Amino acid sequence: MRHLYTFRLIEAVARAGSMRRAAEDMAITASALNRRVRRFEEEFGAELFERLPGGVRLNPAGELLLHHYRASLSDLARVQGQVADLSGERRGHVSIACSQALLPYFLPEQIARYRADHPGVTFGVKVRDRAEAEQELASFASDLALVFEPVYLVDFEVIRIVPQPVVAVMAADHPLARKQELRLRDCLDAPHVAPAVKYGVRHLLDFAARKGSRRVAPIVETESFELIRHYVLHERAVGFQIPIGLRDPGDGSLVFRPIAERDLPAGNLILGQMRGRSLPVAPARFAQRLANALKDYAGGSDP
């Protein structure tokens, strides 16, 4: 969109931290860029950047303006979507920031199902931990966030919330697999594999362990949920994960066992958007579908 060019430049400068670098990024001369910025500052009535030796940095006014720009841009996209919508086929783009657990089964299924109905809609999926996901929404970089146990909840408007207990995952021949429900201490006594501290599952584990005067002491600590699922097939260890990220592989090699609720309360998987923002058509409809689909997952693993 032509009329937002100056804003794009300003954003590039903010990102690059220097006019010259931003100029290069945007395939323009530093002088032209500089003059555009200065001119805009003049008619806007305030400087947007602190000029320091070695570059520039957004000042509060600049932050405010950039936020306005992103909001405008997102609103324009919404309008364009609505317009495309009223001339027949639905088009648009849905950008989602989500926790890892959604990657293997839930999200691909939901996206494919939606695209079957609306092939004109494209998707962007970003993997973000629970803290980052909210930043994504606040900067209009993502339309939706689907995260387990979000942290701050400011600027975060809940669309749907479903409880997800943490379950233990292990090889079928693991001794603990014989019980139908595990105590947390059983799991912590056994060698275990856990996600890094920034993840919600680990957060719940740590909290519950402290309560029972125990510690989570993983033999393998990782950022990858996928690695956890596969590692327990190689060494006799217990992994932790939430049901939505699990599915029986079908060959009986992997089993999941619930952990006693009194030891480890369920966490929440939350679908949300930026507070107060009105989403474009496609994201709004897709969010509705997600919300419905999440109902079916509520409280249990996939049968």
Add this chain to the structure above:
Amino acid sequence: MRHLYTFRLIEAVARAGSMRRAAEDMAITASALNRRVRRFEEEFGAELFERLPGGVRLNPAGELLLHHYRASLSDLARVQGQVADLSGERRGHVSIACSQALLPYFLPEQIARYRADHPGVTFGVKVRDRAEAEQELASFASDLALVFEPVYLVDFEVIRIVPQPVVAVMAADHPLARKQELRLRDCLDAPHVAPAVKYGVRHLLDFAARKGSRRVAPIVETESFELIRHYVLHERAVGFQIPIGLRDPGDGSLVFRPIAERDLPAGNLILGQMRGRSLPVAPARFAQRLANALKDYAGGSDP
């Protein structure tokens, strides 16, 4: 703001209903304007106008886009206000659509008081009847609306609501002035002066009169509340108005008498803004002051 020029042109075309007229309004050639519009339509991906012989008219896509533009513009104004705010003195502009009753005393007082604290803030006051006021908000033409008995209430977010009974106003030597409270029928039996039907006061009168199988039959019907207040000093007639628009002139020439609540229930004076919109600093603060000031008026005339 330079980057919104095309939008301003589009709005002018929508308003004028013809490119050539709009071109003249905006001091530009029809050809230049036409090409700007066409070019924007192209990169936007949809036509904005129906081209009909004799001119153009916004199509739904155009309506949507224009709404986006107005929202963006208003949001930009808010940002500018915030920026001005954080560099010391508060600046900005407050645009209000209000009923006539607020003109003589309440609004001028409030505005003057606010400006005493913030001389950098300017005001725009538009007199609108209750139907028009909501349009004003929806098109972002006004920040606030202060109206008696609004009609539709869609897109209208109530900030404060205060009851305002209709009172009878008459010369001090009017026979009815001897009673402390009047019955509606007394007023209707006497020669009376009433506002036009589009006004809230009249609406309440008509409704109450019908209920008692009576009719409002004014000897003078007018759009001007000011005329009503002054007319009753010339002919022995009863006028109707709400307390917030009345004040004892001090010479004892004019008196107000409440009308029995069981005959004529109080109406509501409502301060509102566009639903979901976040106002610039100055309008937001002024609205807060208005809301507080309105509390003091609630339920009675000024002593």
Add this chain to the structure above:
DNA sequence: CCGAGGCGTTGCAATTTGTGCACCGCATCG
């Protein structure tokens, strides 16, 4: 202590962009 290298900024010429003017085809209306 000073020169090298980075930065934002500015003067000036080149070029891209937008504008005005004249004109076309078309529908409407007296």
Add this chain to the structure above:
DNA sequence: CGATGCGGTGCACAAATTGCAACGCCTCGG
């Protein structure tokens, strides 16, 4: 059935924007 007013277009010119080169400033390393 011409006159009128409309949206749209070709083309030459005006205006805004760009790129290039250079300046002053600061930091940093020798």
